Amino acid sequence: MDNKDTLRRLKTVEGHLRGIIKMVEEDVYCIDVIRQIQAVEAALNKVSTNILDNHLHSCVITAIEGQDKTERERVLKEITEVFEMSTKV
């Protein structure tokens, strides 16, 4: 995957999360903390989407073009699983 962009985004999220921890330590208003947590989640969704996009264009193409039926099945099943989980978090 495009590690550089993913890493950059994840480090931004890490900084954001440290800011939230500081907010809680300083007893900032609850609702503002929840809003920042929701912003972090939106950012993480964007990271996951980008990782999946890269994954589809690399591993998934390779697996489907390959001759190993078990491997192909495994790769397709994983996509369904992360999609299902994405509807739950």
Place this chain on the structure above:
Amino acid sequence: MDNKDTLRRLKTVEGHLRGIIKMVEEDVYCIDVIRQIQAVEAALNKVSTNILDNHLHSCVITAIEGQDKTERERVLKEITEVFEMSTKV
């Protein structure tokens, strides 16, 4: 896709939704209505997951095995798009 199973599930959801409409007409307690709506959403997530699973095993395999790069790109992009949307609804 496996239309029969999908149709069965969607018709169950339709019945569930009609039950919710009746609850609102009869002025049932708000929170109970919200809970039933959330149950309908969980059922719809399950339907989407099944449709995606079938889609991966049919159209996606065909598109990746095919020679049309534009078609392949289109199909992969759609998966990323529905994944991204699934993190938002």
Place this chain on the structure above:
Amino acid sequence: MDNKDTLRRLKTVEGHLRGIIKMVEEDVYCIDVIRQIQAVEAALNKVSTNILDNHLHSCVITAIEGQDKTERERVLKEITEVFEMSTKV
């Protein structure tokens, strides 16, 4: 709650859902079905939000102003529960 607006919205969702069932019967492209299901879920989220808003302005105010500690606790707990569930569907 404002039953009239809620009912109108839910009946629109019901019509939308019937349209999706028809799409599946007519074997419409999988991804288009998933997108319509996601649109229904977004509409249902909007209905839940409106019901909660009305609930907060009626039952919750009554419960908190009332003297019954058990009832107050019950009403607050329900809000936390539907919030938690909303992060999962």
Place this chain on the structure above:
Amino acid sequence: MDNKDTLRRLKTVEGHLRGIIKMVEEDVYCIDVIRQIQAVEAALNKVSTNILDNHLHSCVITAIEGQDKTERERVLKEITEVFEMSTKV
């Protein structure tokens, strides 16, 4: 709010997130990274739910028992807003 529990949970999430950054640096399999991100999101949802629960039992009760209608309205509106956002992230 119960800062101690919230802080403990957020610091666990921070550690988890640092682990994910390390996974990306070490080029771990994409799907495993997505799964860990989803686990972080589930943990953040739990934190938000706990903060909301504390908020309802403190600020919301105070605002509703108070005489300031504007303040009461503001507090109720915020709950609706974070609920609505929770259906989107």
